[in-house]
Amino acid sequence: MFIIIFLFLQTQALFYPMQVHLSWTENPSEMRVSWQSRLNGKALISYRPIFCGNSSDWTNIEAETTRIDFGTEMFRYSFVHTGVMNNLSPDCHYEYSVSNGYFSSDNFVFYGRTPGQDKRSSYKMLVYGDLGTHDYGKKTFNLMKTMAETEEILGVFHMGDIGYNLNSQQGLIGDKFLNMIKPIASSHAYMTVPGNHEKANNYTAYKQRFTMPRNEANQNTSYFYSFDIGPVHYVLLNTNPYLKTSLKDERDTQTNWLIQDLKKANENRISVPWIITLHHHLLYCSHDPSDSGSRKDCEVQAAVIRHNLEEIYYENKVDLVLSGHVHHYERQASIYKNETVYGDVDELNKHVNANAPIYIISGSAGNRIKKNDPTAPNPCLWTRFMSNDFGFGTLTVLNETVLLWEQFSSETNKMIDWVYIIKYFKKLNS
Ligand SMILES: *[C@@H]1O[C@H](CO)[C@@H](O)[C@H](O)[C@H]1NC(C)=O
Numbered sequence: 001m002f003i004i005i006f007l008f009l010q011t012q013a014l015f016y017p018m019q020v021h022l023s024w025t026e027n028p029s030e031m032r033v034s035w036q037s038r039l040n041g042k043a044l045i046s047y048r049p050i051f052c053g054n055s056s057d058w059t060n061i062e063a064e065t066t067r068i069d070f071g072t073e074m075f076r077y078s079f080v081h082t083g084v085m086n087n088l089s090p091d092c093h094y095e096y097s098v099s100n101g102y103f104s105s106d107n108f109v110f111y112g113r114t115p116g117q118d119k120r121s122s123y124k125m126l127v128y129g130d131l132g133t134h135d136y137g138k139k140t141f142n143l144m145k146t147m148a149e150t151e152e153i154l155g156v157f158h159m160g161d162i163g164y165n166l167n168s169q170q171g172l173i174g175d176k177f178l179n180m181i182k183p184i185a186s187s188h189a190y191m192t193v194p195g196n197h198e199k200a201n202n203y204t205a206y207k208q209r210f211t212m213p214r215n216e217a218n219q220n221t222s223y224f225y226s227f228d229i230g231p232v233h234y235v236l237l238n239t240n241p242y243l244k245t246s247l248k249d250e251r252d253t254q255t256n257w258l259i260q261d262l263k264k265a266n267e268n269r270i271s272v273p274w275i276i277t278l279h280h281h282l283l284y285c286s287h288d289p290s291d292s293g294s295r296k297d298c299e300v301q302a303a304v305i306r307h308n309l310e311e312i313y314y315e316n317k318v319d320l321v322l323s324g325h326v327h328h329y330e331r332q333a334s335i336y337k338n339e340t341v342y343g344d345v346d347e348l349n350k351h352v353n354a355n356a357p358i359y360i361i362s363g364s365a366g367n368r369i370k371k372n373d374p375t376a377p378n379p380c381l382w383t384r385f386m387s388n389d390f391g392f393g394t395l396t397v398l399n400e401t402v403l404l405w406e407q408f409s410s411e412t413n414k415m416i417d418w419v420y421i422i423k424y425f426k427k428l429n430s
C-alpha cells in the first residue's frame, strides 16, 4: 500500500509542471516563464496584475512547446514550455500559473518592474557564480531564499557554472538544479550566462533550460546581452569563446557587439550613469602559485580574458566587473594593467569616483562536493578582501550616485564584506 501511494505521488509530481522559472526578455515590460512537464497538452500561462489599481482579469496565453530527449535511458524525455507575459507595469505585482493542458502549477507572484521600463533607482539583485545542488549549494540557496522572502529582491544574476552540470546523468542534474532554484526563480527573473560547465554539446542543455534576451548580434542564442534597470546598464557576456582559439567567429561577434553596446551606453550615460559587466571567467585573481588549478584559472586564463576585455572596459569607463569561476570570494580595487588605480577616495569599504573598473569575484555559491578554492597566502596589492566561505553577493542600487555591494557567508549566515561605490557627476561644460 505504502509503495503504491509513493509511486502515485512520484508519478503525479512528474506530470505536473516542474522547474518553473522566470527571465526578462529583450523587450521592456515582459517576463518569460519556462517550465517542463512530461505531458504535452495545450500549454497555457495565466496571469493578472495584483496589488495595484488595474483590472484584475486573467490573461491567458499559449506557450511554445519543444520535446527534448535527454538520452537513451527509459523515460528520459520532457517537454519544455516557454512563453512571454507582456504589458507589465512597474506599479503592479503579477500572479500567474502555468498548465500543461492537464495539470496546473501553484500560483506564483512576481514584481512587474523590468529592464528598460522605468527610471526609478533603488533595487537589489542577488549575484553569484558556481552554484550546484550538493549540500553547500543548497545551504547557500536556502540563505538566499530566506533573503528573497524577507526583502524585496528584483532579480538574480547567475554568472555561469550552473548545477554541475545541467547535462549530467541524462539531464537529471539539470532537473534537480531547476527544481532547487524554483522557490526563487518562479518569482524573480533568473538571469544567466554560460560558464565552462555549460559548454557540452554546443550548450545544448543550457539552451534547453535558459532563454535569455535575444538580439540579432547573438543570433537568438542569447549567450550575451545587455539591458538597463534604473541607473545601471548591465552587460552579460559569454567568456568561453575567448579561451578557445578555434572559436574566433564567436569571439569576434561578441567583441564587436560589446564595443558597439558600450559606445551606445556611454552616449546615454547622463540618464544611465553606471555600467556593470558580468561574466563567468575573471580578469584578475590572487592565488596560491603552488596550486595548479588556481594557476590555470588566475594566470593562464585570466591573462587571456584581460587581453580580450581589459582595454575595452577601461576605455569605456566600466564601473564594476563581476565574475565567478574561482571558488572563493575576492574583492579588488580599481585596477588597470595589474596596478591599483586611485580615485578621489579609496578606503577599505568605499570608493569615490574610481578611475578604472573595480573587480569582484563571487564564485563561492557552492560548486561541487569539495571545499572552496583556498584564498591566496599572499594576496595581490589590489586585493581588498578575500574569503573561503561559501556564499553569495548582493548588488544594491541605492540611487544614481551610490551602489552597495555586499557578500554573505552561508556558513555563518553573516554579511562578511561590503563596499560603497560612489560616483558624483562632473558637470559638462565646467
Ligand atoms: C495600469 O493602469 C495604468 C493607468 O491606467 C496604465 O497606464 C497601465 O498600462 C496599466 N497597466 C496594466 C498592466 O494594465
Ligand SMILES: *[C@@H]1O[C@H](CO)[C@@H](O)[C@H](O)[C@H]1NC(C)=O
Pocket (backbone or CB within 6 Å): 202, 221
Ligand atoms: C554551435 O551553435 C552556434 C549557434 O547556434 C552555431 O553558430 C555553431 O555553428 C554551432 N557549432 C557547432 C560545432 O555545432
Ligand SMILES: *[C@@H]1O[C@H](CO)[C@@H](O)[C@H](O)[C@H]1NC(C)=O
Pocket (backbone or CB within 6 Å): 214, 219, 220
Ligand atoms: C531571431 O528571432 C526572431 C524572432 O523570433 C526572428 O524573426 C529572427 O529571424 C531570428 N533570427 C535568427 C538569426 O535566427
Ligand SMILES: *[C@@H]1O[C@H](CO)[C@@H](O)[C@H](O)[C@H]1NC(C)=O
Pocket (backbone or CB within 6 Å): 338, 379, 380, 381, 382
Ligand atoms: C600583478 O601584480 C602582482 C603584485 O600585486 C604580481 O605578483 C603579479 O605577478 C603581477 N601579474 C602580472 C601578470 O604582471
Ligand SMILES: *[C@@H]1O[C@H](CO)[C@@H](O)[C@H](O)[C@H]1NC(C)=O
Pocket (backbone or CB within 6 Å): 398, 399, 400, 401, 402
Ligand atoms: C543616494 O543614496 C545615499 C545613501 O542612501 C544618500 O546618502 C544620498 O543622499 C542619495 N543621493 C541622491 C542623489 O539621492
Ligand SMILES: [Fe+2]
Pocket (backbone or CB within 6 Å): 161, 195, 196, 197, 280, 324, 325, 326
Ligand atoms: Fe568555472
